[in-house]
Amino acid sequence: MGLLSLLLHPNQLRAVIQWxxxxxxxxxxxxxxxxxxxxxxxxxxxxxxxxxxVVIQELNPELLVPIALFYLVLRGLDTIEDDMTIPLEKKIPxxxxxxxxxxxxxxxxxxxxxxxxxxxxxxxxxxxELKKIKPQYYAIIKDITVKxxxxxxxxxxxxxxxxxxxxxxxxxxxxxxxxxxxxxxxxTNLFVESELGNPKLAERPSLTESMGQFLQKTNIIRDIHxxxxxxxxxxPKEIWSRHVDKWEDMFDPKYESQALNCVSDMILDALKHVxxxxxxxxxxxxxxxxxxxxxxxxxxxAAMESMFRNPDVLKRNVKITKGDACQIMMDxxxxxxxxxxxxxxxxxxxxxxNDPKDPNYLNISVRCAKIEQFIETLYPTQDPKxxxxxxxQVANAQSGMNAGETALMFGIVTFALVCVxxxxxxxxxxxxxxFPNVFKEATLLLNKMLGPNSSPSTTxxxxx
Numbered sequence: 001m002g003l004l005s006l007l008l009h010p011n012q013l014r015a016v017i018q019w020x021x022x023x024x025x026x027x028x029x030x031x032x033x034x035x036x037x038x039x040x041x042x043x044x045x046x047x048x049x050x051x052x053x054v055v056i057q058e059l060n061p062e063l064l065v066p067i068a069l070f071y072l073v074l075r076g077l078d079t080i081e082d083d084m085t086i087p088l089e090k091k092i093p094x095x096x097x098x099x100x101x102x103x104x105x106x107x108x109x110x111x112x113x114x115x116x117x118x119x120x121x122x123x124x125x126x127x128x129e130l131k132k133i134k135p136q137y138y139a140i141i142k143d144i145t146v147k148x149x150x151x152x153x154x155x156x157x158x159x160x161x162x163x164x165x166x167x168x169x170x171x172x173x174x175x176x177x178x179x180x181x182x183x184x185x186x187x188t189n190l191f192v193e194s195e196l197g198n199p200k201l202a203e204r205p206s207l208t209e210s211m212g213q214f215l216q217k218t219n220i221i222r223d224i225h226x227x228x229x230x231x232x233x234x235x236p237k238e239i240w241s242r243h244v245d246k247w248e249d250m251f252d253p254k255y256e257s258q259a260l261n262c263v264s265d266m267i268l269d270a271l272k273h274v275x276x277x278x279x280x281x282x283x284x285x286x287x288x289x290x291x292x293x294x295x296x297x298x299x300x301x302a303a304m305e306s307m308f309r310n311p312d313v314l315k316r317n318v319k320i321t322k323g324d325a326c327q328i329m330m331d332x333x334x335x336x337x338x339x340x341x342x343x344x345x346x347x348x349x350x351x352x353x354n355d356p357k358d359p360n361y362l363n364i365s366v367r368c369a370k371i372e373q374f375i376e377t378l379y380p381t382q383d384p385k386x387x388x389x390x391x392x393q394v395a396n397a398q399s400g401m402n403a404g405e406t407a408l409m410f411g412i413v414t415f416a417l418v419c420v421x422x423x424x425x426x427x428x429x430x431x432x433x434x435f436p437n438v439f440k441e442a443t444l445l446l447n448k449m450l451g452p453n454s455s456p457s458t459t460x461x462x463x464x
Contacts, residue, residue, distance in 0.1 A: 011323065019326035023333075025058040026288040037125040038065065041072060044119045044126075048075045051299070055292045062194050063289070065129065066137040070186060072119065072126050073102060073145055078179070079116045081152045086111060088156060095153040099145040102127055136193050144186035151178030165233030165247065169269065172236040173213060180216035184208045191289060198283035207283075210276035211293065217270040218300040221263060221307055225251070225316055239265050242359075251314055259314055261358050267304050267350075268360050271367050274301070274343060275374045282336050282378075291333045298332040298342045299325065305346040309353045340375045347371050 031039060045068055046053045056068050080086065080094050094101075094109070101107045107127060109120040119126075130138060155161060155175060166172045188208045191197025201207060220227075220234045227234060233247060240247060243262040249255045250262060277297055284290035302320045307313045320328075331338045351368040354361055 013323060015323045015327040015330065019330055023330070026291070027058055027060055027064070029057040029064060035129075037128045040122070040125045041068060041129055044072055044122075048072070048116050048119060051296070055295050058288055059292055060194075060196060060286055060288045063190060063196065066133050066141070066190060067187070067292075069126060069130050069133065070141045070144075070190070073098075073130075073141060074148065074183060075116060076102075076120055076123060076126070077145065077149055077152065079112060079114045079120055080109070081156065083112045083114045085113045091156055092153045095149045095156065098149045099142050102130060102142075102145065137190060140186055140189045140193065144182050148178060148182045151182070154178075164237075166236045168238040169236050172234065172238075175234065176213050176216040176220075177209065180212035181209045182212070184212035187293075191284070196284070196286040196289045198285060201280065201283050204280075207276050207280040210273035211280050211297070214270060214273040214277050215296055215300055217266070217273075218303050221266045221270065222303060222313065222317055224263070225314060235262070235266060239269065256311055256314070257357075260309055260311060260355075261360070263307060263313055264309065264355075264358050264364065265360055267308055268364050268367060270304065271347075271350075271364075271371065274347075274371050278336075278340060278343065278374065278378070281339065287333075290336075294332040294339050295329055298328045298339060301343050301346045302328055305349045305353075308350050309355060337379050340379060344372060344375050 029042070031042070034042070042053075042057070045056065049071070052071060056064070056071065059067060077095065077098050080091060080098070083091075086094070090111075101109075102123075105127060106124045108123050112120050130141070155178070161167070161171070166175065185205070185208055188197065188201050192199050192202050224235065228247075228251060235247075235250075237247075240250065240262050242265065243258040244250055244255055250259045252259075281290065281293050281297065284293060299320065302324060303318075306320050307318050310318055312318050328342055331342045347368045351365060354364050354368075358364070
């Protein structure tokens, strides 16, 4: 079905082919230089995340292994948190002390039933490679693991939230901070420590936080149906209660319009992070690192657009097409200008789909306009210097063109007059006209007309 869809959409098929044939990574991972345990780590990376595996393996060699291991450590934590078969009395210590377990040679965990359980069952290979990276990188990974493990444990122990779901936006964003904002914090510290990111990022934590918040909120909005089936609810009551009376009404076809308004409300909340995300990505100093942070954000704004006013989001996971994904990756791996173009393209699509009947119609329109305005400040559509230069060139070209046209027009008119006159005289001659007599009569007529006025003094004497 995927191939058939591509064949029916030539533009998307072209994007897939272009990405496959012409994408040239800045860096390429070289498995021939890796140990067996590191190869196994990259195998787990591919198994647990296809999308992140691609961008991670194209990273600068300085950060390739640290970020790959960082991802696997957090994936291990996440696997334990998501596994509802692990008793709470065992899960809490595992989460809070995961940073200690990852220092124990040979440590493994064999009691998970999640899909990524193999990673935990062979976690010793991750531990082996963690001990080989630079101490400063290890310290960053450990620090984030401590914070995230404790945050996840706090939520796992929150009976009220487990039973009734997230209540307000503040708790919603705190959860997003623990599961995604902290990831962004760790990555930013790695970028700065490796000198591949602007050190000023360390002084602007809100930029880092927005990166994580935007990605995690996108995931939560998209996974609404799957989470509902699993008994989880991450949409804050503060938002959904504006549109429906009961959470279950979100999935009742009778309330589809209200449910779509609720999803729009969630998307509106997520869009407030876009400007800071773009500002953050402008601070990347190396192309592969820029690609690493830009591709997920480009995918996120496209996912937002695909979910906006789309009833399918209430029934299943809505995903962007493979063709769109390839086009986004091509655009996001060039520079900040083309990345801004991706955001601008999808923000305009959101604005176009905005429904006047939606209570947040005006707020969504304003938010989209602010994003476009921010992009305009980064890359003005009309650069004054460039515009002046272009106007000067156009004026010069027009000036030269007018002079040439004038000369050409004069020549054409003269030639036409000569031709017409020649034809008329030739015709008259053929019809028997006597040109000497004509000229003589014309001369006499002219003298007669001029005669009385040719000598004013003579005329004066006659009158007297």
